[in-house]
Amino acid sequence: xxxxxxxxxxxxxxxxxxxxxxxxxxxxxxxxxxxxxxxxxxxxxxxxxxxxxxxxxxxxxxxxxxxxxxxxxxxxxxxxxxxxxxxxxxxxxxxxxxxxxxxxxxxxxxxxxxxxxxxxxxxxxxxxxxxxxxxxxxxxxxxxxxxxxxxxxxxxxxxxxxxxxxxxxxxxxxxxxxxxxxxxxxxxxxxxxxxxxxxxxxxxxxxxxxxxxxxxxxxxxxxxxxxxxxxxxxxxxxxxxxxxxxxxxxxxxxxxxxxxxxxxxxxxxxxxxxxxxxxxxxxxxxxxxxxxxxxxxxxxxxxxxxxxxxxxxxxxxxxxxxxxxxxxxxxxxxxxxxxxxxxxxxxxxxxxxxxxxxxxxxxxxxxxxxxxxxxxxxxxxxxxxxxxxx
Amino acid sequence: xxxxxxxxxxxxxxxxxxxxxxxxxxxxxxxxxxxxxxxxxxxxxxxxxxxxxxxxxxxxxxxxxxxxxxx
Numbered sequence: 001x002x003x004x005x006x007x008x009x010x011x012x013x014x015x016x017x018x019x020x021x022x023x024x025x026x027x028x029x030x031x032x033x034x035x036x037x038x039x040x041x042x043x044x045x046x047x048x049x050x051x052x053x054x055x056x057x058x059x060x061x062x063x064x065x066x067x068x069x070x071x072x073x074x075x076x077x078x079x080x081x082x083x084x085x086x087x088x089x090x091x092x093x094x095x096x097x098x099x100x101x102x103x104x105x106x107x108x109x110x111x112x113x114x115x116x117x118x119x120x121x122x123x124x125x126x127x128x129x130x131x132x133x134x135x136x137x138x139x140x141x142x143x144x145x146x147x148x149x150x151x152x153x154x155x156x157x158x159x160x161x162x163x164x165x166x167x168x169x170x171x172x173x174x175x176x177x178x179x180x181x182x183x184x185x186x187x188x189x190x191x192x193x194x195x196x197x198x199x200x201x202x203x204x205x206x207x208x209x210x211x212x213x214x215x216x217x218x219x220x221x222x223x224x225x226x227x228x229x230x231x232x233x234x235x236x237x238x239x240x241x242x243x244x245x246x247x248x249x250x251x252x253x254x255x256x257x258x259x260x261x262x263x264x265x266x267x268x269x270x271x272x273x274x275x276x277x278x279x280x281x282x283x284x285x286x287x288x289x290x291x292x293x294x295x296x297x298x299x300x301x302x303x304x305x306x307x308x309x310x311x312x313x314x315x316x317x318x319x320x321x322x323x324x325x326x327x328x329x330x331x332x333x334x335x336x337x338x339x340x341x342x343x344x345x346x347x348x349x350x351x352x353x354x355x356x357x358x359x360x361x362x363x364x365x366x367x368x369x370x371x372x373x374x375x376x377x378x379x380x381x382x383x384x385x386x387x388x389x390x
Numbered sequence: 391x392x393x394x395x396x397x398x399x400x401x402x403x404x405x406x407x408x409x410x411x412x413x414x415x416x417x418x419x420x421x422x423x424x425x426x427x428x429x430x431x432x433x434x435x436x437x438x439x440x441x442x443x444x445x446x447x448x449x450x451x452x453x454x455x456x457x458x459x460x461x
Contacts, residue, residue: 068429129402323439324437
């Protein structure tokens with residue numbers, strides 16, 4: 001008789017949950033800083049910290065599962081996560097006027113080097129899905145270069161920075177790292193979360209276009225051409241995602257995919273905003289970072305967190321567990337999403353036309369961030385308490 | 391009592407998961423699925439739990455054998 005035995009996971013779900021929780025807490029902090037009127041670069045890099053921590057947490061679980069490689073030691077993942085927290089805290093403090101830029105650059109450069117080399121060393125041994133491993137590796141390597149540029153700028157903070165460095169750094173972080181990673185993972189996540197066949201992405205044209213856009217943007221060849229390539233990539237892949245969703249086994253659309261769809265739409269708006277304005281300005285960066293990237297991460301994290309918590313509880317012997325589909329408190333998740341989307345769009349619009357109105361919308365966004373934190377706690381406690389009552 | 395056998399090796403995620411779950415919808419009491427996989431299908435287990443199915447995952451030299459049964 002089968003007893004629902006679970007092969008013990010070497011992937012340390014508890015460690016990943018902790019790093020993911022750190023990421024969400026960082027997002028709340030960044031959003032609070034935005035409301036409180038902290039310097040824009042401080043807020044921007046606090047949000048960057050959130051993205052980096054979320055990717056570190058997710059990669060620890062996803063890289064072994066997707067590419068059939070050995071997991072990184074959890075101590076390395078948590079150690080680099082702590083180093084990133086310290087480095088970004090020093091960086092934010094530096095943007096607020098403290099003399100911490102140089103040491104921030106050192107800490108972030110070391111943390112990024114260790115983590116990037118570790119992940120890439122795993123990806124080169126990928127036993128399956130090698131094309132996706134290459135795209136994933138491109139994103140991670142881009143992050144490494146972006147941090148290298150960032151650290152160089154920090155070390156040159158008092159003596160002058162070459163004009164090409166800041167836009168190249170921003171492009172590598174926002175497009176080559178975060179956006180291409182999201183696009184790459186969406187090709188697996190959308191069919192996985194929808195329980196649908198994922199055989200509609202054969203040509204990978206969208207990803208190639210996105211990569212080409214990132215490279216041309218980072219090298220400054222043609223901003224307009226890059227933006228149009230990105231727009232084409234998002235539209236092509238978006239159409240393929242809709243086609244995938246239509247064949248799903250699960251009839252109800254998963255909350256994570258609702259988040260993903262909203263984020264994808266905001267991503268397209270971000271690109272169109274930059275095209276219309278002829279530049280990547282505060283409005284399009286708000287749309288990209290607060291909307292496209294953050295809301296996507298939140299959506300996927302709900303699913304990953306649910307699974308990790310479920311796995312944690314099962315490995316500790318809990319038998320009667322509520323289904324994953326019931327673990328997400330939907331009213332709170334919907335409230336969070338509405339506030340995050342409205343806050344993002346409103347903030348971008350006010351920066352475009354009247355920055356004086358920004359506080360109302362950044363406050364709305366903070367409410368969304370706090371509501372999401374509540375959802376996060378609810379999902380994880382749903383299973384952690386099950387362990388205590390097994 | 392029927393046994394559905396499938397070889398999901400060399401399929402990229404989530405194809406193995408989707409194939410097994412689609413086959414689960416055809417299972418009657420006492421039927422089972424035996425699926426060869428080349429990776430541990432970690433995302434499959436909560437879905438099987440939710441459907442009230444019994445399952446096992448055995449590591450072998452050539453991958454994993456996942457067995458699913460409807461009680």
